[in-house]
Amino acid sequence: MTLRTYVIRRLIVIVPTFFFISALVFTIIHLAPGDPSRILIGEKGRVPQEILNYYRAKLGLDQPVVVQYFLWLGSFLQGDLGYSFVNMRPVIGLIGERVRYTLELMLIAEVISVAIAVVLGVIAAVKHYSIIDAIASTGALVGYSTPNFWMALMAIMLFAVQLRWLPASGTRTLGITFASPIDALFDHLKHLVLPVSVLVLLWTAYLLRMVRSSMLEVLGQDYITTARAKGLKERIVIYKHALRNALLPVITYEGYSVGYLFAGESVIEYIFSWPGLGQFMVDMAVLRDYPTLMGLGMIIAIMVLLANLSADVAYAIADPRIRYE
Amino acid sequence: MNKTTLNKRLHTESEEKTKVYKPSRATRLFTVWRKLKRSKLALAGFGIVLFMSLVALVAPIIAPYEPGWMGSARLPPSLAYPFGTDARGRDMLSLVIYGSRISLYVGVAAVALELLIGVSFGMIAGYFGGKIDEILMRITDVILTLPELMLLIIAVAVFEVRSIHIIVLVMGLVGWPFAARVVRSEFLSLRERTYVEAAQSMGASSWRIMVHHILPNVLPIVIVLATMEIPWYIFYEASLTFLGFGDPASASWGVLLELGYYYIREQWWMVTFPGLALFFTSVGFNLFGDGLRDALDVTLREY
Numbered sequence: 001m002t003l004r005t006y007v008i009r010r011l012i013v014i015v016p017t018f019f020f021i022s023a024l025v026f027t028i029i030h031l032a033p034g035d036p037s038r039i040l041i042g043e044k045g046r047v048p049q050e051i052l053n054y055y056r057a058k059l060g061l062d063q064p065v066v067v068q069y070f071l072w073l074g075s076f077l078q079g080d081l082g083y084s085f086v087n088m089r090p091v092i093g094l095i096g097e098r099v100r101y102t103l104e105l106m107l108i109a110e111v112i113s114v115a116i117a118v119v120l121g122v123i124a125a126v127k128h129y130s131i132i133d134a135i136a137s138t139g140a141l142v143g144y145s146t147p148n149f150w151m152a153l154m155a156i157m158l159f160a161v162q163l164r165w166l167p168a169s170g171t172r173t174l175g176i177t178f179a180s181p182i183d184a185l186f187d188h189l190k191h192l193v194l195p196v197s198v199l200v201l202l203w204t205a206y207l208l209r210m211v212r213s214s215m216l217e218v219l220g221q222d223y224i225t226t227a228r229a230k231g232l233k234e235r236i237v238i239y240k241h242a243l244r245n246a247l248l249p250v251i252t253y254e255g256y257s258v259g260y261l262f263a264g265e266s267v268i269e270y271i272f273s274w275p276g277l278g279q280f281m282v283d284m285a286v287l288r289d290y291p292t293l294m295g296l297g298m299i300i301a302i303m304v305l306l307a308n309l310s311a312d313v314a315y316a317i318a319d320p321r322i323r324y325e
Numbered sequence: 326m327n328k329t330t331l332n333k334r335l336h337t338e339s340e341e342k343t344k345v346y347k348p349s350r351a352t353r354l355f356t357v358w359r360k361l362k363r364s365k366l367a368l369a370g371f372g373i374v375l376f377m378s379l380v381a382l383v384a385p386i387i388a389p390y391e392p393g394w395m396g397s398a399r400l401p402p403s404l405a406y407p408f409g410t411d412a413r414g415r416d417m418l419s420l421v422i423y424g425s426r427i428s429l430y431v432g433v434a435a436v437a438l439e440l441l442i443g444v445s446f447g448m449i450a451g452y453f454g455g456k457i458d459e460i461l462m463r464i465t466d467v468i469l470t471l472p473e474l475m476l477l478i479i480a481v482a483v484f485e486v487r488s489i490h491i492i493v494l495v496m497g498l499v500g501w502p503f504a505a506r507v508v509r510s511e512f513l514s515l516r517e518r519t520y521v522e523a524a525q526s527m528g529a530s531s532w533r534i535m536v537h538h539i540l541p542n543v544l545p546i547v548i549v550l551a552t553m554e555i556p557w558y559i560f561y562e563a564s565l566t567f568l569g570f571g572d573p574a575s576a577s578w579g580v581l582l583e584l585g586y587y588y589i590r591e592q593w594w595m596v597t598f599p600g601l602a603l604f605f606t607s608v609g610f611n612l613f614g615d616g617l618r619d620a621l622d623v624t625l626r627e628y
Contacts (some may be wrong), residue, residue: 020467145607147560149567150600263474282568285482
């Protein structure tokens with residue numbers, strides 16, 4: 001099978017999965033006994049039935065759920081995610097404004113944590129049972145045993161409240177006009193430090209454990225002994241022969257954990273008032289903004305499915321045997 | 326002679342003939358314990374898990390105050406109040422001790438529910454294979470695609486009743502796909518073994534083979550998975566609570582953290598101690614899980 005047919009076959013499988021996901025999320029959202037029009041009106045207690053009916057008809061909630069789903073699906077296929085109940089604006093625009101903040105945070109944290117994890121993981125595996133290995137492994141244990149939001153709270157308490165080194169929320173200092181774009185950029189970077197550091201500490205912990213154990217497994221294999229017996233330099237054995245194979249499970253893990261990483265990042269966004277998709281999702285879930293929640297769910301589903309696919313493709317390129325399975 | 330008595334007779338006869346040494350359950354448990362004991366870290370993990378469970382069990386005896394007792398508000402840690410007091414004057418130490426009951430309940434109950442669904446799904450998919458496997462695994466994939474926490478947020482948000490039991494129920498309903506995949510892939514390989522064929526040839530039903538013959542061999546991996554997932558569910562509940570979807574009536578560690586969050590600028594102890602409790606519990610389960618994995622000789626890979 002060529003790589004192209006492999007990718008096409010995988011893409012075809014994605015389509016039905018995507019429809020199932022949209023139906024599932026739609027069902028969960030509309031399962032609720034309550035009524036978002038009541039939340040929209042904002043009145044507690046008795047609201048005249050005519051007013052509720054008017055709102056329900058306006059939002060399209062008076063129709064059966066199945067009809068609502070197919071109406072939603074119809075406009076979705078035309079690229080229309082509908083209007084937000086709460087903001088009275090197209091959902092696609094609302095998401096578009098926020099997606100770059102989420103991507104910024106995730107990409108920066110991801111690149112840094114992969115770099116740290118690979119370097120430390122390789123050292124820990126090569127110098128098995130050394131002090132560096134012990135420190136790296138303990139650090140990883142602490143990292144993945146710490147609740148993400150608690151680590152964020154501790155970071156805020158220490159660096160923002162006690163030491164006053166770094167800002168604790170938002171993307172820029174409010175109420176200040178910056179002398180130059182460089183100052184503005186610097187201010188933005190200062191706001192990035194805490195959320196990025198918390199994410200890096202958490203994500204590195206998982207990756208580090210994985211790189212270390214995968215590297216240890218590869219280093220014990222016969223072809224490594226052969227490479228050493230041939231008289232190759234240790235550097236080449238480790239970085240060219242071992243690392244390439246050791247990184248294969250890491251690639252899969254990265255591709256398949258995008259959804260999980262996003263969920264963790266949402267909590268961090270919420271705590272640091274970072275105006276990305278995660279914080280938005282929490283706010284809209286409280287207000288029961290059905291179209292926005294659907295839109296967010298679909299964007300995330302597409303993101304995850306594409307990440308899964310690219311992980312498989314990357315794996316297929318790195319290890320051609322996989323395509324023939 | 327009906328089938329079951331025949332089976333029983335065949336069983337005892339073959340046992341008498343071969344006299345296979347089969348260690349008793351206690352002996353097998355002891356073997357696992359001996360292997361576990363070799364690793365100091367695993368032992369430490371076991372100790373922490375045991376300690377936390379004991380604390381939860383005897384909370385009313387060891388807590389210095391009743392959870393509802395109120396004194397002066399926002400006192401820093403002192404001899405009288407080792408963890409300080411909260412905004413309503415309740416003793417933080419007692420709250421953390423009582424909180425262990427709820428947080429551990431959440432972790433254990435959610436995992437139990439998840440395993441009930443996940444193991445059944447995985448068992449059926451892996452044993453029967455073919456069309457059934459395809460359909461069940463498609464459903465699993467769909468749920469696995471969406472981040473668990475996101476599904477939890479949406480699902481819990483739509484329930485108007487804020488109850489810890491509903492949170493547990495939703496977590497179990499949302500969290501099973503990973504366990505299902507693990508169990509399925511074990512069943513896929515184990516169903517090809519000769520002992521399954523032997524049981525089939527003796528006329529054992531599919532249900533009997535799945536539950537009595539294959540499932541016991543999958544148990545070690547399920548136990549390791551459960552140990553490692555308990556802290557996850559405790560974290561999920563705490564995250565959900567923190568994001569405003571929790572049950573304020575049950576003072577889990579997550580609820581304590583959420584309450585302490587408002588006083589983070591002045592009263593550091595309110596968020597520090599419940600978080601430390603979460604952290605230690607999680608370290609305990611992780612170390613214990615790692616140790617069990619080695620002792621039971623299980624490899625958990627990405628599925």
